[in-house]
Amino acid sequence: MIEVKNLSKFYGKNKAVEDLSFEIQKGEIVGFLGPNGAGKTTTMRVLTCFHPATSGEARVAGFDVFKEAQKVKEKIGYLPETPPLYKEMRVRDYLTFVAKIKGVPFSQVKKNTDEVIEKCGLQTYADSLILKLSKGYRQRVGIAQALIHKPEILILDEPTSGLDPAQIIEVRNLIKSLTGEHTILLSTHILPEVSMTCQKVVIINRGKIVAKDSLENLSQSGGLFYSLQIEGEQTDALVSDLHNLKEVSSVDFMNKNSLKIGLKEDLKTSIKIANLVYKNGLELSELKKETLSLEEIFVKLVFGDN
Ligand SMILES: Nc1ncnc2c1ncn2[C@@H]1O[C@H](COP(=O)(O)OP(=O)(O)O)[C@@H](O)[C@H]1O
Ligand SMILES: [Mg+2]
DSSP states (O other), X not given: OEEEEEEEEEEXXXXXXXXXXXXXXTTOEEEEEOOTTSSHHHHHHHHTTSSOOSEEEEEETTEETTTOHHHHHHHEEEEOSSOOOOTTSBXXXXXXXXXXXXXXXXXXXXXXXXXXXXXXXXXXXXXXXXXXXXXXXXXXXXXXXXXXXXOSEEEEESTTTTOOHHHHHHHHHHHHHXXXXXXXXXXXXXXXXXXXXXSEEEEEETTEEEEEEEHHHHHHHTOEEEEEEEXXXXXXXXXXXXXXXXXXXXXEEEETTEEEEEESOOTTHHHHHHHHHHHTTOEEEEEEEEEOOHHHHHHHHHHXXX
């Protein structure tokens, strides 16, 4: 549905994104994750034909974003970082207006408007002035305008930024309710957003992709390890025994009673580790299997502690 190949965008001499390549399949909901200034908005603006790339290729629903912008725009619903709302208009009037400028056939305008008002939970505020709405409800209007022409693809730029925690949950639920019907690319600089809403993630840092994978694979890519807590202090012999296990790839002291054991394979290793602790005359107080959290993986990828 979205194909990006070797895409670069410079602002004058400053490169905002460099050599990005990724693909999004129909029906996927993909998180575009990266710290502020990483190049998320720049990339989304290329995909939505707001500005051209400096080099590379991007296709949306099979159409080239440079050569077939009109076709691309028909396929895409876009929620920019700052939604283009006319605050002095009423919600329904604004959505009707957007439907018309987006070329929704006249006979469909009212139906589409009613549908997005319902989908986005705006019924109570349909006749309110946008300026009277809370930030959370304004964001719903922003999502409603992106949906009004029934696009296959939604591109949402930091849809929950600036909202309070309750509004964040509501907007996330709204986005989740749109999956299945739409292919969604959603940008964010906060990781929980991705883990709660998306199946896949493209992580970008300083204009370059540092990871693209399913959330499941990504959390496994950090590796599996045990954390081991012991009573007693004669740990040198234990460490050397642990190193001799073929399943173990690394042994690190966290403190004198606590070790972190990296594993190459998992099969029955916990029993072997426990046996070694007892063999060394030590008391095992905790043995816990862990994987790196997505948070730790993200920090590692973006701030590079490897
Ligand atoms: N219109 C612009 N002119 C010049 N530089 C820009 C412009 N927009 C963004 N940049 C720069 O490009 C980089 C990427 O910005 P942006 O795409 O907005 O990142 P993000 O959305 O991930 O926060 C940043 O270094 C930013 O300062
Ligand atoms: Mg941005």
